[in-house]
Amino acid sequence: MDEDYLFFYCWRNVYIRGLIFNFIKTNNTNLINSNFGIYNYYQMNDVNIMATNKGLKQLLVDKVEKKFHLNFNFSRSEIPYENIFKNFQDEKDHVFYQNLFNNYSNYFLSSIDKTAEYSMACNCTVALKVLVNSFKYIPIDSKQLFIDSILKGSIETSKLIKEIFNPQLNEKDINEIWKLLLNKNVDLVIEETLPNNDPIGKINQSIQYLIKELNIPPPSPLSPPNYNNNNKNNNSFKSFIDFSIKNRNLEFILSTCYSISYLKSSLESFISPNPNLTNTINILTIKQLDEIKMKLTKQELESNVQDIETNNEIISQVVGMASKFTNKNFYYNMVFYYQHYKNKYIFFDELIENQQQNLSLFNEILIAHGNYKGIIENVDRMNIEPHQKGKSIIITGKESFKIFRSCKTNIENVFKIMVEDIVQNFTTKIKAFTEIHSVLDIIKFLVAFGDAKLVLQLFSEINRNYVLVSSYPNQDYSLVTSTEMFDILFSKFKNAFRLNEVYDLVDSNNDRSNTYLILNHFKLKYPEEYNKVVRHYIPLPNHLLNDFIFNNLEEHKQILIDSECWLNRITQGTVPLEHFKKLLEITPDHQEYHCFESAENFNYVFNERMFDIESGRFRLTHRTSLYNYYVSGKLETTILNYIEKPMDFPNINSCIDLLIKLTDLQSLKFIIDYFNLPNCSNYQSSFKNHLLLISEQNNLDVLSFIFQNYPTLLTQENLQFLFNHCYQKTGSIELINYIIKTIRFKPNLFNLHSIPILNNYFSFSN
8 A cells, every 4th residue: 555545544534533633732722713613532522513424423433432421412403312313324333322322321211212202203223223122122102102103204113113012003093193194284293393304205105104014094085175264275185295396306296196196085075276277187096106107217206397308298297196286385386387398377366375475486487497478477467666777587596597497408499489589578569677677687597507609699689679788787797607608798788897896796605716717807808998997996895805806916006005905894704814914015014904803814923923013013902802812822822911901802702602612721711810700790690601502512521610610600590591501402411410419509490391301310309
């Protein structure tokens, strides 16, 4: 093996990498990331982070085996241990679960029935097997556990429960299962328990498991929906088939069709919200669905139906079948079904509640199919007041820009019809200026689509037919991904081009690469225009983040100097060190400056420009964040040697929070002592926020440190607050034990309800 291979072989091992980081010696904390913090092997104890991060799963296995102090923090998951049970489901994980249950028995074995229930809810058979085989778990009510597993769609654990405990269902049980499974409120029950799972998909699994594997007959006919009362969606089968068809993959829709077919006799009383639209849609048999499934490719099954071409008849059949039985989403699904498979736009003006919201949803469908006529119909229906630039059809976010998404193999013909409709719409009758904005939106869609040829064709036709288009907004140059597209837009909208507005695209929330591509191209290809707009450039604080400006500093230099940009404070993001260095080069020698709240910039000044600190040019005052002093590794040195003791210091709480997260007790003591926090007015009350973090982290070391050194911060009120949060939210057993047994605090339990895992562990009277 060569050295590179050996290095990466070791580096990928989470144990070795963790130990390497642990033994790296640095200047106190200068490896800390100022946004999140870099934790070494021993500092990382968050179970949720380790369980859900692929690169850290083995670290959790290692810590569990060695009985490290861990933070389970149940407030971060809807089901206790959810992230563990969902991410450790392989049979080889049985050793992990044996160690987990053994080494953390206070959490898992004191309420073993709850642990079994949570593993079942996450469909984790390996954990349930370990409970049964290694810890002799026998459910108090195996039949109820079996029923719950069916209702939650945990089919694999349901099979395991049946195999091990063989619960027997009677007719009453079966009727109750169907009632709960198909009742209109069952989706709420499941969503409250499993918010990150698809309740409809789980019900499909449960229906097919009941009928196909348990041979349980479908229920008697369900009551039909009542469309005459105020609740148009009041029917018994909304929960498992009422969803947006176009946003689902074909495999899910096919599964729904199987459920409908299995329950065909139960759905006999179903009345469509609009029978005229659904009379021709057939309910396929199980045999027909099996035949269709055999013809579908893996790629088709995994694709959203809106991304599958419109000329597939068998897909049209299953989409129509599923759409037929929806109700809250019925009209939305019908719009998609008829547009996608019948090339027909239908609108239900008298039947749609919340018309504006539905218009935006319909526009998504129409834009994806390139249906300009339908879009204009919707624009004409909008009852909102036109804004200054007209009625925009971009009212659905980024989904709006996915033009031709559902007709990719027929774009040329669809585009031709679209252009004809645009021209006809604006040449056959006089249009108000406010309505012409829709053409500009189409241009934006095409720009985002990235086909320069189509944009050129559209410009050619609208120019030839005198269709007016308002100027292209500079902020929408963010949609441009090629220099060719930029040239097309710039040639048509040159007079409206504003450099400042394009610079504004470069902020901490945008992908900057396309903007830099445009700016570099603009400078090289259009030097005269570039120099002209630069002369009118007005610097703004966030422009200090812009690489293009600092890579072309010479032409921006004088304007930046005149604006005294070194005194700016940016609203978001961090000024990069390289920008900061260049900024110092153009800052006059007599001018004061600051580090823009960047620990990296502060560290640079401290190490490389100490003369600026000593001369007072770089002012170290209480206005600079304690947080930056700490993450640069110079907290004590800076405060003790270079700052006059202030009355107040901003961001002190964020610094203390970081110290708690890192369990840096030495620095925490320095901060508390230096600022004499225990004796500061109102600080005992504000200390609650830090106690909340201690609870969320299950940080026993910090709580013990505070009690031993600053007990006055742990007032009776604060201790009750901490206890309540641990007892009701995070389930931090170690902290509760410490509060009661070491601090000897007697909590008030009136109206307190603990999280379930604590029910059997703590038994104390008030």
